Amino acid sequence: EAGVAQSPRYKIIEKRQSVAFWCNPISGHATLYWYQQILGQGPKLLIQFQNNGVVDDSQLPKDRFSAERLKGVDSTLKIQPAKLEDSAVYLCASSLGGQGISEAFFGQGTRLTVV
Amino acid sequence: AQSVTQLGSHVSVSEGALVLLRCNYSSSVPPYLFWYVQYPNQGLQLLLKYTSAATLVKGINGFEAEFKKSETSFHLTKPSAHMSDAAEYFCAVIRTDSWGKLQFGAGTQVVVTP
Numbered sequence: 001e002a003g004v005a006q007s008p009r010y011k012i013i014e015k016r017q018s019v020a021f022w023c024n025p026i027s028g029h030a031t032l033y034w035y036q037q038i039l040g041q042g043p044k045l046l047i048q049f050q051n052n053g054v055v056d057d058s059q060l061p062k063d064r065f066s067a068e069r070l071k072g073v074d075s076t077l078k079i080q081p082a083k084l085e086d087s088a089v090y091l092c093a094s095s096l097g098g099q100g101i102s103e104a105f106f107g108q109g110t111r112l113t114v115v
Numbered sequence: 116a117q118s119v120t121q122l123g124s125h126v127s128v129s130e131g132a133l134v135l136l137r138c139n140y141s142s143s144v145p146p147y148l149f150w151y152v153q154y155p156n157q158g159l160q161l162l163l164k165y166t167s168a169a170t171l172v173k174g175i176n177g178f179e180a181e182f183k184k185s186e187t188s189f190h191l192t193k194p195s196a197h198m199s200d201a202a203e204y205f206c207a208v209i210r211t212d213s214w215g216k217l218q219f220g221a222g223t224q225v226v227v228t229p
Contacts, residue, residue, distance in 0.1 A: 042219030101147050101166050102215045106158035
């Protein structure tokens with residue numbers, strides 16, 4: 001079974017530039033998550049989709065971050081404009097979905113460096 | 116509200132020695148609890164999970180964890196550390212009334228010395 005695919009693996013941009021990350025979840029997984037992991041910290045949920053609807057985006061800085069999940073499959077996360085403090089690893093995860101317990105499978109992440 | 120606290124951001128163990136990583140949670144409803152491992156430049160991999168069945172949970176790579184409701188703890192142990200156990204470990208919680216939202220602790224970096 002193929003895992004969660006993310007691209008690119010690494011990205012370096014200057015502050016105020018824009019950047020986009022892509023995620024392809026495991027086939028059949030209804031729930032998709034984007035997490036931000038700042039160096040030395042645990043992952044923090046940015047946004048959670050159930051199919052193509054948003055379940056939770058309370059921690060998403062909506063003035064600069066946006067995410068979409070077209071057709072309930074692939075997802076993109078965009079930052080525009082980027083700030084230095086956005087330097088982090090962005091992890092995508094997916095799970096079968098539904099309420100309660102459902103194991104989340106993580107991609108390898110995209111490491112963003114903002115200079 | 117819920118939170119996860121991992122005691123100790125760095126742990127150093129000798130090869131062959133006991134690995135003990137501490138995790139305490141706070142939750143107003145019964146939680147599901149998880150331990151994930153992250154190797155350098157990799158995503159997170161599930162080690163084990165507690166889902167209100169047996170309180171002693173066995174996971175992959177010889178790890179196990181015990182859920183203690185009275186202590187609100189879910190500590191991770193491995194009897195004998197191996198060099199390949201060097202990684203970062205995260206404790207996480209899901210509320211049973213949530214939609215699978217994982218809340219992570221800050222992580223514990225494990226270093227294994229020969």
